[in-house]
Amino acid sequence: MWASAFVLLHTALVWALIARVLIRPRLDPSTRLAWIMVIEAIPVFGILAYVLFGEVRMNHAEVQRMADVRDHLTGLRTASPHLVARPPQYARTVVAANAAVGGMAALSGNRITLLEETDGAIDHMVDAIDSARDHVHILFYIWLPDHSGQKVADAISRAAGRGVECRVIVDALGSRGLVRSDLWQQMQKAGAECVTAFPWGLPFVSALFRRLDLRNHRKILVVDNRIAFTGSRNCSDMAFAVKPRFAPWIDVFFTVEGPVVRQLQAVFLGDWMSYTGKDLGDMLQLVPPAGDPGEVAQVIATGPDRRAGSISDCLITMLATAEESVIITTPYYVPDVALDSAIRAAARRGVQITMILPARNDSLVVGATSEGFYYGLLAAGVRLMLYGPGLLHAKIMTVDGRMAMIGSANLDRRSFELNYEVNMCILDPGIADDLNARQASYIARSHEITLSEVRNWSLLRRLRNNLLALASPVL
Numbered sequence: 001m002w003a004s005a006f007v008l009l010h011t012a013l014v015w016a017l018i019a020r021v022l023i024r025p026r027l028d029p030s031t032r033l034a035w036i037m038v039i040e041a042i043p044v045f046g047i048l049a050y051v052l053f054g055e056v057r058m059n060h061a062e063v064q065r066m067a068d069v070r071d072h073l074t075g076l077r078t079a080s081p082h083l084v085a086r087p088p089q090y091a092r093t094v095v096a097a098n099a100a101v102g103g104m105a106a107l108s109g110n111r112i113t114l115l116e117e118t119d120g121a122i123d124h125m126v127d128a129i130d131s132a133r134d135h136v137h138i139l140f141y142i143w144l145p146d147h148s149g150q151k152v153a154d155a156i157s158r159a160a161g162r163g164v165e166c167r168v169i170v171d172a173l174g175s176r177g178l179v180r181s182d183l184w185q186q187m188q189k190a191g192a193e194c195v196t197a198f199p200w201g202l203p204f205v206s207a208l209f210r211r212l213d214l215r216n217h218r219k220i221l222v223v224d225n226r227i228a229f230t231g232s233r234n235c236s237d238m239a240f241a242v243k244p245r246f247a248p249w250i251d252v253f254f255t256v257e258g259p260v261v262r263q264l265q266a267v268f269l270g271d272w273m274s275y276t277g278k279d280l281g282d283m284l285q286l287v288p289p290a291g292d293p294g295e296v297a298q299v300i301a302t303g304p305d306r307r308a309g310s311i312s313d314c315l316i317t318m319l320a321t322a323e324e325s326v327i328i329t330t331p332y333y334v335p336d337v338a339l340d341s342a343i344r345a346a347a348r349r350g351v352q353i354t355m356i357l358p359a360r361n362d363s364l365v366v367g368a369t370s371e372g373f374y375y376g377l378l379a380a381g382v383r384l385m386l387y388g389p390g391l392l393h394a395k396i397m398t399v400d401g402r403m404a405m406i407g408s409a410n411l412d413r414r415s416f417e418l419n420y421e422v423n424m425c426i427l428d429p430g431i432a433d434d435l436n437a438r439q440a441s442y443i444a445r446s447h448e449i450t451l452s453e454v455r456n457w458s459l460l461r462r463l464r465n466n467l468l469a470l471a472s473p474v475l
Contacts, residue, residue, distance in 0.1 A: 013047050014039055021050075030337050053213065056304045056417060083107050083259045083287070085296040090321055091403055091427050095298060097317035098425050101309040102300035104266075109290025110258030110297045112426060114434045115231075117441075119238055121253045122148040128223045128255075129155035135165040135283075137222040137268045141215065141408070142174040142234035145181040146241050153183040160191035169271055171216045172196040174234075177242070195275050197420075214304055217408050217419035220268050225286050228256040228264045230424060231406060232395045246362045246391040252406060252438065256297070260424070261288045263299035267422050270301070295428035302409070303420040310416040311409045311423055315397060316342040318425075322399045325352040327439045329396040333357055333370040334412035340373060344380035352383070356442045358393075359386035365468060366412070371461075372469025378451040385446035395423075398436050402429045 021027070021035045039046040085108040087095045095106045115121040129136050129152070136159050143149050160166040168187060170178060178184055179196060188194050197216035221229040233251035240249045256264065262284060269280050302311055312335070319326065319342045326346060333355070335343075347353045355377065361367030378384055397405045407423025409415040426432070457465075 010043065010047075017047060017050055028337065056214070083109060083290055085427075087296065087427060090400075094314070094317050094321060094403065094425065095427075097309075098298050098300050098314050101302060101311070101313055102298075103308070104263050104299050104301075106296050106298040106425070106427065107259040107263070107290075108296050109292065109294035110256065110260045111291050112257075112295050112297060112428070112431055113255045114431070114438065115253045115255060117250060117252075117438070119148055121233065121251075122151060122235070124255060125221055125229055125235075126151050126155045128221070128227055128229070129159050132159050132164045132223045134224045135167070135222075136224075137167050137220070137265065137272070138235075139169040139216070139218050139220045139268055139271060140175065140235040141171045141217045141219065142236060142242075143170050143178045144175075144234070144236035144241055145178050145183050146237045146239070148237045149178060149235050150183060152235050153178075153187055156187050156192050157190035160187065166190075166192035167268075167272055168192055168194040169197055169216070169268070169275065170194075172199040173215060174217075193276075195272070197271065197275060213414075213418060215419050216271065217415065218267065218271075218301075218422040219408050220264050220422060222261060222265045222268055225261060225265055225283065226257065226288055228261045230254060230256060230264060230408075230422060232393055232408060238390075240391075243362050243391075246360065248390040249393045250387070250390055250442070252394040252396060252435070254406065254424075256424075257288070257291070258294055258297075259288055259290050260297040260299060262286075264422070267299065267301045271420070295426055295431060297427070298425045300407075300423045300425065301421070302416075302423075304418055311405075311407075311421060312336055312339045312411075312416045314423070314425070315339060315405060315411070318397060318399050318403065318405060319343060319346045319351075321403075322346050322351045322353075324400050325354075325398075326400075327354045327356070327396070327398045327436060328411070329356045329392065329394045329439055329442060330411040331358055331361070331391060331393045331395070332363070332366050332410040332412045332414075333373060334366060334414075335373070336413060336416060339411065340376070343382065344376060347377075347381040353381070354383040354385060354439075354443070356385045356387055356392065356439060356446060358391050359388045359447070360391070362391055368465050369468040372465035372467075374449065374465075375451070375454050378449070378454060384449050385443050386449055387442055387446045389445055392442060394438075394442075396435055396439060398432045398439070401432050401436060403427050404432045404435050406435070 017039050018036055021032050035050060039050055085106045087106055115124055156166050198214055219230055231253035233253040238248040240247050266284055300314055316339055395410055404426045405423055409421040409423050415421050
């Protein structure tokens with residue numbers, strides 16, 4: 001009797017959730033199909049998986065507060081008309097797509113510098129913080145209490161101690177080690193305001209109102225509204241103490257000066273005001289000075305509370321403009337169907353596409369899922385390089401040696417749909433050359449995988465990879 005009741009209840013729930021999947025708006029067909037397979041094929045746990053992770057569920061009041069903050073900041077961050085760049089013909093659709101997704105214009109007069117690959121990149125941040133006179137705003141997904149993390153925390157403490165307004169945001173999950181450490185208390189005691197993004201609280205209660213795996217994955221430092229730092233690097237040593245067997249972690253990090261600093265400032269302030277309720281919008285009244293001629297740059301901030309598209313749309317538009325070459329570096333390749341198709345389509349029409357991925361991934365599931373896409377990429381003519389010495393964590397796309405996209409977003413659905421990310425599109429041959437040179441150094445430390453190698457993988461490996469790739473819409 002109890003068994004029959006359970007089967008009937010389970011069947012009713014399965015069909016109810018399948019109906020829910022079918023009528024939900026803004027789901028692509030592959031995602032609908034993947035969730036239907038999970039719900040039907042995995043008794044009980046498929047239902048639980050969908051309830052916990054199947055929808056981007058957020059507290060309505062939280063979403064409304066974020067929207068109100070964005071609306072409030074939109075007018076304040078509007079650049080002076082003479083700073084809005086008129087992009088070259090080849091980039092106009094890209095700039096328009098970026099603006100549609102992120103809501104910000106491309107600005108001229110910036111100076112952007114690629115920092116070294118070593119731990120010395122952290123010292124540039126420390127120097128900038130030590131030079132601060134008015135404020136320091138810092139946001140990281142992962143901030144470890146290691147040597148690099150301590151240097152930055154000490155610099156924050158020194159700045160706060162001399163009267164500089166220091167505001168710190170870290171992701172509650174990614175930086176949990178820092179929040180539990182003495183460094184967190186040290187910064188607060190020195191006078192810094194420290195906030196965690198998306199604290200879990202009581203997980204079972206929080207799960208009723210918001211997905212627990214929504215995270216703030218951004219990396220931003222803004223000092224005095226005059227210099228900023230952004231890229232793929234977390235605030236930690238390359239040795240990355242929480243996952244040392246994958247070390248060193250290889251990243252790209254930039255210093256940014258000029259009008260686009262205010263866009264990064266707006267992203268930070270949007271998060272700060274959403275989390276704290278404190279209105280700091282007046283800080284955007286100051287426009288950083290423009291250089292001449294400087295580089296054209298555009299910030300794209302994305303998150304699950306927005307419905308204006310994702311960074312995937314921006315990358316697809318960039319691929320559509322490619323005429324000669326594209327080089328892509330990403331640690332995690334679990335794309336949506338549209339992006340994977342755009343990469344393969346560009347390769348088929350003669351664009352030389354090189355992709356650089358880590359040979360060994362810190363996530364077995366993500367690594368295997370990525371392998372499920374290798375055959376299609378190689379068959380289309382994509383050159384696929386696997387980086388060996390460490391975890392390649394950089395996120396870069398360069399197109400035709402004249403346009404680049406860098407930032408915090410990986411080429412996976414988590415970055416496209418769940419994480420709060422910040423990227424920057426740069427229209428400048430010099431920066432593109434610097435990034436291509438950095439990617440050439442990755443290629444020199446990589447080995448090329450061929451179509452024949454993939455064909456010779458064991459049956460078990462191919463079954464595992466293709467099964468996980470089939471489930472990629474729900475990962």
